[in-house]
Amino acid sequence: PLMQLALINEMRTEMGKAGFGSFKTLPFPQPCYPTGWWSVTMARKGDSSFDFRQADSAAKTFNTLYYTAALHTGVLVTPPFVQAALKG
Template sequence: MVESNNDPRAELLFADGVKWVDDAPDESIDVLIIDSTDPVGPAEGLFKTDFLKRCHRILKSGGVMVQQSESPLYHTGSIIRELRNDMLEAGFDSVATLPFPQPVYPSGWWSVTLAGKAIDVNAFREQAAANHALPLEYYSVEAHRGALALPPFMRKAFAVE
């Protein structure tokens, strides 16, 4: 992974994320990844509509935001559902939550929620795969579709058909 830290297409920042987003130019970012602490105390604002609107402002059309979104087992009906709703209220066109195993956390299961600006995050990898023939050994469109599949209790909580 160290090699990817030197990729000229990416910039890793360890800074005050709120200030950085506030100072960033409009529509200047392709992908915004927020791996914050839990949404309490100083990080609480990173999960609210006001901050998400500012993230939407700096994303380019076709841009994607990814936010860690807590445990599906403990927070589907509260934090995750509220984050999804706040992302849509902030102006994002689509949202998708991806649950995944994470054995170091208490529930053993965690999630990230994606939000797209002028792009459907439920299909953007399929669109990219159709446009680029990459020689991949592990990733496939089918594997990505599987990652987007929500268990019934999450589908019900998000009112996803």
């Protein structure tokens, strides 16, 4: 949870010790949680990119009601206060 940024930093440190070199923490709304926000942290070994196939996503050949490539890009942006806390 975003209230626990120190804990997220500790978790990322431990993942680094386990050989993971890249991390991406993604916050998302979770109404049943007291602050209304939760997060997930992804970790990768090797390639440091968490990019998705943006061109393929934008050229999808089927209709979706909610999903767009622009939305997918937007949800990958880390809020400034989280970014600052996780770099510190």
